[in-house]
Amino acid sequence: MNKLTVKFNGSYRDKKLADKLINKVETDAQQKGYDQMHILVVKYADKLISYYHKKGYELTGKEIPREADWLEQVKDEYKDKASFVEMRKSLTSN
Numbered sequence: 705m706n707k708l709t710v711k712f713n714g715s716y717r718d719k720k721l722a723d724k725l726i727n728k729v730e731t732d733a734q735q736k737g738y739d740q741m742h743i744l745v746v747k748y749a750d751k752l753i754s755y756y757h758k759k760g761y762e763l764t765g766k767e768i769p770r771e772a773d774w775l776e777q778v779k780d781e782y783k784d785k786a787s788f789v790e791m792r793k794s795l796t797s798n
Contacts, residue, residue, distance in 0.1 A: 744788035761791035
C-alpha cells in the first residue's frame with residue numbers, strides 16, 4: 705500500500721490550502737488508477753471529521769492508536785483521546 709502523510713499546523717487553517725492539496729492528491733491518485741482514498745483524522749476532531757465528510761469521506765469504523773513517542777507530547781488529560789479514526793472515499797464514479 706502506498707501512503708502519503710501530510711500534517712497541517714494551525715497557521716494554514718482558513719487559507720484553502722488543505723482543499724487544494726486534497727483535490728490535487730485525489731486527482732493524482734485517480735490518474736494513477738487508485739479507486740479509494742483513506743485518511744486518518746484525530747478521533748475527537750469533530751470539525752475535521754465534518755469537513756472530510758462534506759468532501760465525500762465516510763467513517764470506516766476503524767480506530768488507530770497514536771504511536772507511543774507522539775503521546776509524550778500530549779497533555780495527560782488528552783492521552784485517552786489520542787487516537788485516529790479512519791475515513792474512506794471512493795474515487796470512482798459508479
